[in-house]
Amino acid sequence: MVSRVGLKDVAEAAGVSITTVSHVLNETPHVRVSPQTRQRVQDVAARLNYRPNRMARGLRTRSSGMIGLLTEEIATTPHAGRIILGAQEAASRHNLTLAIINSALMADADERREDVNALLDRHVDGIIYATVYHDVVSPPAELRSVPAVLIGARDRAGQVPSVVPDEQQGAHDAVLALAAAGHRRIAFAGNSDDVPATRGRRVGYLTGMAAAGLTVDPDLIADAESEPLGGHESASRLLAAAEPPTAIFCYNDRMAMGVYRALNDRGLRIPEDLSVIGFDDQQPIASGLFPGLTTVALPHYEMGAWAVESLAAQLAGTPTDGGSQPLRLPCPLVTRSSVAPVRTGPPSP
Amino acid sequence: MVSRVGLKDVAEAAGVSITTVSHVLNETPHVRVSPQTRQRVQDVAARLNYRPNRMARGLRTRSSGMIGLLTEEIATTPHAGRIILGAQEAASRHNLTLAIINSALMADADERREDVNALLDRHVDGIIYATVYHDVVSPPAELRSVPAVLIGARDRAGQVPSVVPDEQQGAHDAVLALAAAGHRRIAFAGNSDDVPATRGRRVGYLTGMAAAGLTVDPDLIADAESEPLGGHESASRLLAAAEPPTAIFCYNDRMAMGVYRALNDRGLRIPEDLSVIGFDDQQPIASGLFPGLTTVALPHYEMGAWAVESLAAQLAGTPTDGGSQPLRLPCPLVTRSSVAPVRTGPPSP
DNA sequence: CTGAAAGCGCTTACAG
DNA sequence: CTGAAAGCGCTTACAG
Numbered sequence: 154m155v156s157r158v159g160l161k162d163v164a165e166a167a168g169v170s171i172t173t174v175s176h177v178l179n180e181t182p183h184v185r186v187s188p189q190t191r192q193r194v195q196d197v198a199a200r201l202n203y204r205p206n207r208m209a210r211g212l213r214t215r216s217s218g219m220i221g222l223l224t225e226e227i228a229t230t231p232h233a234g235r236i237i238l239g240a241q242e243a244a245s246r247h248n249l250t251l252a253i254i255n256s257a258l259m260a261d262a263d264e265r266r267e268d269v270n271a272l273l274d275r276h277v278d279g280i281i282y283a284t285v286y287h288d289v290v291s292p293p294a295e296l297r298s299v300p301a302v303l304i305g306a307r308d309r310a311g312q313v314p315s316v317v318p319d320e321q322q323g324a325h326d327a328v329l330a331l332a333a334a335g336h337r338r339i340a341f342a343g344n345s346d347d348v349p350a351t352r353g354r355r356v357g358y359l360t361g362m363a364a365a366g367l368t369v370d371p372d373l374i375a376d377a378e379s380e381p382l383g384g385h386e387s388a389s390r391l392l393a394a395a396e397p398p399t400a401i402f403c404y405n406d407r408m409a410m411g412v413y414r415a416l417n418d419r420g421l422r423i424p425e426d427l428s429v430i431g432f433d434d435q436q437p438i439a440s441g442l443f444p445g446l447t448t449v450a451l452p453h454y455e456m457g458a459w460a461v462e463s464l465a466a467q468l469a470g471t472p473t474d475g476g477s478q479p480l481r482l483p484c485p486l487v488t489r490s491s492v493a494p495v496r497t498g499p500p501s502p
Numbered sequence: 503m504v505s506r507v508g509l510k511d512v513a514e515a516a517g518v519s520i521t522t523v524s525h526v527l528n529e530t531p532h533v534r535v536s537p538q539t540r541q542r543v544q545d546v547a548a549r550l551n552y553r554p555n556r557m558a559r560g561l562r563t564r565s566s567g568m569i570g571l572l573t574e575e576i577a578t579t580p581h582a583g584r585i586i587l588g589a590q591e592a593a594s595r596h597n598l599t600l601a602i603i604n605s606a607l608m609a610d611a612d613e614r615r616e617d618v619n620a621l622l623d624r625h626v627d628g629i630i631y632a633t634v635y636h637d638v639v640s641p642p643a644e645l646r647s648v649p650a651v652l653i654g655a656r657d658r659a660g661q662v663p664s665v666v667p668d669e670q671q672g673a674h675d676a677v678l679a680l681a682a683a684g685h686r687r688i689a690f691a692g693n694s695d696d697v698p699a700t701r702g703r704r705v706g707y708l709t710g711m712a713a714a715g716l717t718v719d720p721d722l723i724a725d726a727e728s729e730p731l732g733g734h735e736s737a738s739r740l741l742a743a744a745e746p747p748t749a750i751f752c753y754n755d756r757m758a759m760g761v762y763r764a765l766n767d768r769g770l771r772i773p774e775d776l777s778v779i780g781f782d783d784q785q786p787i788a789s790g791l792f793p794g795l796t797t798v799a800l801p802h803y804e805m806g807a808w809a810v811e812s813l814a815a816q817l818a819g820t821p822t823d824g825g826s827q828p829l830r831l832p833c834p835l836v837t838r839s840s841v842a843p844v845r846t847g848p849p850s851p
Numbered sequence: 852c853t854g855a856a857a858g859c860g861c862t863t864a865c866a867g
Numbered sequence: 868c869t870g871a872a873a874g875c876g877c878t879t880a881c882a883g
Contacts, residue, residue, distance in 0.1 A: 159876055175879085176879095204622075206625070212860065255586075441730040443730065518869075520861080528862085539868080557860080562875050
């Protein structure tokens with residue numbers, strides 16, 4: 154019931170062989186076809202609304218035109234959506250189809266292997282293995298039967314190219330933005346989870362302070378759980394310091410949510426009394442808070458797109474440097490309304 | 503490089519014809535094979551790790567084992583993720599693969615048609631057309647070339663089965679929960695967007711009040727924009743009423759976020775001074791707010807799963823009642839900490 | 852410049 | 868109970 158017209162129909166209608174039709178429609182290189190024939194075939198194909206059967210082509214060429222996306226926890230992370238979107242749009246541009254499989258975050262090695270095999274059974278031309286919050290990962294060996302690419306983690310074996318967010322640069326820039334607004338006492342509401350984001354953002358905070366010529370006061374670093382409650386706790390500690398901060402850079406937007414609440418509880422206004430910057434650009438927090446939260450965005454869309462582009466390049470035969478080091482994509486600062494110049498002079502009533 | 507062993511290899515190794523191998527592996531009905539042969543074939547297939555080439559099979563049987571999921575705005579809605587997850591897990595159970603295409607929310611008819619065609623080119627066995635916030639939708643006619651199903655909207659032509667959340671029941675139950683806690687002055691922080699959720703939740707509020715034997719005070723309904731700022735505004739108006747509410751049911755969690763802020767600004771405690779219920783169970787708001795927000799969850803996972811199950815049933819030949827009326831899936835109340843028994847006696851200091 | 856033919860890996864009447 | 872053979876719709880040497 155779908156596309157009932159095949160190569161044969163086009164060939165008959167155009168009065169040529171299916172070989173010729175195939176050549177002109179595929180623009181086979183090094184094959185000369187007379188302009189008249191070419192034109193006629195194209196016209197007929199268009200008129201008949203010919204659409205190639207990709208399964209037949211795939212069977213012949215051993216390529217399905219499909220990219221498999223294996224993602225950890227599609228639903229529970231707020232980010233997977235944008236990775237999928239970036240990958241999907243890039244796939245469309247390359248006339249590739251995205252097949253998705255969800256792998257449980259805590260799946261064991263065998264389960265992951267099965268997921269990869271399910272994709273391989275589909276004869277996907279390439280696989281994107283997307284993880285969240287990992288330093289290093291050991292994907293099943295089967296992954297390498299086709300071109301593959303890693304999102305959000307580095308391949309332990311250093312064989313699979315990978316892309317990750319540049320957490321450090323994002324944090325660095327956030328601190329610099331605060332410094333540019335005149336802040337000198339910039340606090341870090343951090344956390345100590347065992348994830349790369351923690352380390353990257355902490356280092357970025359430190360290098361940002363250094364780059365701005367500011368000294369880091371240990372009293373201005375308060376680690377807590379990376380949730381709203383943790384942010385509330387961090388802010389409370391920070392505000393109790395002998396010399397409190399004029400700005401707080403938060404490990405993430407969820408902590409910033411708690412920081413807002415803590416300041417609100419104390420009658421402190423953002424950004425008049427204190428500036429705040431978050432990380433993640435997580436909606437609906439970031440734009441739902443009052444005032445809108447200035448924060449650092451993660452390049453999820455871009456990572457998804459890069460993954461497909463990289464795969465497409467590999468498929469086209471472009472050699473890719475085996476991911477000795479992951480590509481780091483920049484995390485841009487998204488300016489809203491939670492940062493203001495540091496207040497000089499006496500505190501307002 | 504993938505699965506290099508084919509039917510032929512299994513046949514040779516087992517000393518039978520490929521016909522026989524195909525029959526035993528597919529358990530073709532009405533075909534008798536001697537137990538010994540059957541066993542031998544199965545053993546050999548397992549030993550060789552035979553995996554059928556699905557493109558070859560698809561070419562022959564004209565079925566790809568793929569379900570196409572066309573979704574509006576994968577990334578911008580917080581919900582798409584759970585729809586995808588539900589659909590993906592159901593697909594895995596049926597040994598189907600999910601191919602995803604994103605359609606821009608504002609795409610015109612031609613663009614949508616192309617998206618459907620892209621899926622059809624892939625010879626998907628069925629299509630899930632997932633929309634957000636629509637009453638009625640007119641999918642491209644091509645959709646019906648294969649079994650199809652609609653999520654989140656009703657088909658204008660009444661041909662495509664569909665599934666939607668039971669907004670009304672969700673709101674109804676929320677109000678009843680408040681009434682069960684003794685509240686009689688239950689306000690509705692609503693909105694007037696032109697989406698089905700608005701109407702359903704409003705009606706549910708009304709029927710819930712009626713079912714609880716409560717009269718609706720027009721002063722206790724305050725419409726505003728369905729964002730945090732709108733919630734703040736609604737709450738402010740509600741609290742200024744001659745006889746303020748003891749509980750607020752919010753159109754959605756984002757409005758509840760603003761309601762929290764408004765109460766916090768006035769030194770009112772949740773739930774001691776006022777109970778609040780939201781709608782959507784949107785993270786990270788719902789569990790990130792203090793106290794955790796009691797809210798109504800949308801059955802996104804269930805709708806995704808239902809869509810695939812329904813398609814699988816159609817593919818298996820089970821007749822499905824053409825969606826004259828959409829199936830309404832229940833919206834369960836998620837209890838957290840924002841509801842308390844109404845305070846009797848004089849207000850606390 | 853054009854076409855006849857083989858073959859990708861399966862399924863499925865059909866025959867024995 | 869088992870197998871030879873056709874054919875799904877393409878691509879691609881190969882020949883002319």
